[in-house]
Amino acid sequence: SVLVFAGWSRNSAAHAMMSTGSIDPEQLYPPRPAARSFEEMFDHLRHHVWQNRIRMRDMFQDFDPLRAGRVTGAQFRRVLDLARVPLTSEEKEGVAATFEVGDLREVNYFAFCDRVDEVFTQKHLEKAPTKPVGEPGSSVKKSRSTGSIGFGQNRLTELLHRLASLTKSRGVVLKYCYQDFDPLKAGRCNYNNFKRFFPFKDRFSQEDILVLAKAYHDGGTKEQDHFVNYLKLHNDVTSPTSFASGSPIARSTFVPRPEMVQWSLEDSTPEQRLQAQVVMHRLRLPELFQDFDPLRKGYCTIRQVQTVCAILGVTISQQDFDHFIQKYTREDGMFCYSELCAEVERAFTDVGLEKTPLKRIQMPDSATTVPARRSYQRMTHFEAEEIARIESAVRDRVQQQRIDLLHRFQDFDPIRTGHVTKAQAARVFSTLGFDLTEAELELLGKKYFDLGNRRDFNYLECVAACDPPEDILVAKKQMLVARSPSLPHLSRSSYFTAMGDIIPKGRMNTIKAPLISSYQIR
Numbered sequence: 001s002v003l004v005f006a007g008w009s010r011n012s013a014a015h016a017m018m019s020t021g022s023i024d025p026e027q028l029y030p031p032r033p034a035a036r037s038f039e040e041m042f043d044h045l046r047h048h049v050w051q052n053r054i055r056m057r058d059m060f061q062d063f064d065p066l067r068a069g070r071v072t073g074a075q076f077r078r079v080l081d082l083a084r085v086p087l088t089s090e091e092k093e094g095v096a097a098t099f100e101v102g103d104l105r106e107v108n109y110f111a112f113c114d115r116v117d118e119v120f121t122q123k124h125l126e127k128a129p130t131k132p133v134g135e136p137g138s139s140v141k142k143s144r145s146t147g148s149i150g151f152g153q154n155r156l157t158e159l160l161h162r163l164a165s166l167t168k169s170r171g172v173v174l175k176y177c178y179q180d181f182d183p184l185k186a187g188r189c190n191y192n193n194f195k196r197f198f199p200f201k202d203r204f205s206q207e208d209i210l211v212l213a214k215a216y217h218d219g220g221t222k223e224q225d226h227f228v229n230y231l232k233l234h235n236d237v238t239s240p241t242s243f244a245s246g247s248p249i250a251r252s253t254f255v256p257r258p259e260m261v262q263w264s265l266e267d268s269t270p271e272q273r274l275q276a277q278v279v280m281h282r283l284r285l286p287e288l289f290q291d292f293d294p295l296r297k298g299y300c301t302i303r304q305v306q307t308v309c310a311i312l313g314v315t316i317s318q319q320d321f322d323h324f325i326q327k328y329t330r331e332d333g334m335f336c337y338s339e340l341c342a343e344v345e346r347a348f349t350d351v352g353l354e355k356t357p358l359k360r361i362q363m364p365d366s367a368t369t370v371p372a373r374r375s376y377q378r379m380t381h382f383e384a385e386e387i388a389r390i391e392s393a394v395r396d397r398v399q400q401q402r403i404d405l406l407h408r409f410q411d412f413d414p415i416r417t418g419h420v421t422k423a424q425a426a427r428v429f430s431t432l433g434f435d436l437t438e439a440e441l442e443l444l445g446k447k448y449f450d451l452g453n454r455r456d457f458n459y460l461e462c463v464a465a466c467d468p469p470e471d472i473l474v475a476k477k478q479m480l481v482a483r484s485p486s487l488p489h490l491s492r493s494s495y496f497t498a499m500g501d502i503i504p505k506g507r508m509n510t511i512k513a514p515l516i517s518s519y520q521i522r
Contacts, residue, residue, distance in 0.1 A: 069110035187231030265375035270320035276372035298338030375452035409459040
């Protein structure tokens with residue numbers, strides 16, 4: 001059965017004005033609403049309860065101290081008024097009449113609340129554990145629509161795109177602008193607050209704001225008291241694909257500048273680069289691969305290879321990884337890790353060593369780990385000579401003025417990584433008074449940019465070349481004197497022997513110090 005609720009209250013003054021003919025009734029009163037069925041009216045009521053998260057049962061219990069589940073009709077209508085249910089007086093009386101029980105015409109609010117709370121959950125699910133249950137609020141019919149609102153859909157899409165761009169670029173969270181005026185956290189506010197606290201009034205006109213308000217209209221009849229669902233607007237702006245699923249999304253793909261510099265790391269193979277990391281960190285590749293190969297077949301999946309690399313902390317570029325996949329993968333997609341491990345383990349031993357017991361094996365040294373630690377730029381012979389000239393000029397000034405070069409670099413390296421940036425290195429040389437041009441700094445960078453980029457400057461090697469320790473300078477001077485036949489008087493000492501022992505005072509004139517050879521210096 002369909003219950004029809006209609007009617008409009010009219011005051012005596014309005015009737016008097018109409019009776020005299022001074023005003024048209026259609027201008028004074030809005031048109032009568034269409035009759036609604038009970039299900040449509042009750043669905044509208046559930047929609048209001050769901051949006052405002054109203055606990056109807058708790059509000060009825062204030063009028064039912066004995067928890068009998070029944071209240072009078074007047075109390076029932078009063079609770080609906082407190083909940084601000086958008087129903088007319090006739091509709092409220094019709095709902096009360098639907099749930100009346102007994103001769104006293106009391107309203108069974110337990111049955112009413114159970115039917116309303118179906119929007120949140122269903123009762124007695126413990127008796128039907130396999131019953132499918134929808135998401136909370138899924139049974140509510142959404143009354144919002146952005147179609148047929150007096151303007152084109154293209155204009156609304158353009159406004160939403162503009163609003164999404166502004167909120168992202170300025171870091172504005174749209175819903176936070178209105179939550180102070182939504183104490184029930186229903187996700188909506190009235191039109192006046194929406195217009196007043198709109199965050200981008202400098203980029204949107206009043207007409208644009210009105211278009212957004214009409215598009216997200218959520219209850220109310222007049223312009224002053226109708227509500228705007230700001231939460232729905234926030235969700236659409238946060239995920240722009242929800243309102244622009246058919247239009248292409250603008251993308252800006254990063255295209256790196258082509259690198260014209262050649263690095264020494266390119267001379268090594270991917271196996272050598274992996275071998276350098278294994279030797280440097282003393283890693284055991286076969287044991288981790290065997291955790292994924294209980295039958296010891298020597299094969300695993302490509303995903304398992306990525307897992308092993310992640311566990312070991314091995315850094316492999318995508319180009320090297322594609323090389324391994326192409327070289328060590330068989331037709332069915334299984335990766336032969338045993339061949340890769342045998343190639344890497346050659347740094348420690350040779351396969352079949354028992355067949356050649358007299359063969360000598362060299363243990364890995366620092367040259368083996370160079371591909372994992374350093375990557376230098378390739379230089380021409382002319383550039384190497386220019387770098388040597390610059391280092392010689394810096395070295396002479398450091399020795400003459402006794403400049404503390406190391407500690408000036410360490411001021412920019414508090415954690416002692418041994419590297420500073422290119423700008424910091426230029427600042428150190430400029431502070432110390434070295435008039436190095438930009439071209440000379442670029443040449444020094446070609447020698448001391450050793451991490452495969454043009455940013456990290458290895459100042460330790462630069463200081464070792466431009467400010468060597470005193471003992472190294474003495475040793476070089478002695479080696480130069482020992483190899484120079486034109487200065488024989490400088491190669492003999494009256495106080496020390498060739499081995500560094502002190503000559504006794506009485507034998508100082510009788511013992512002649514032999515010529516110092518480069519072998520003895522070493």
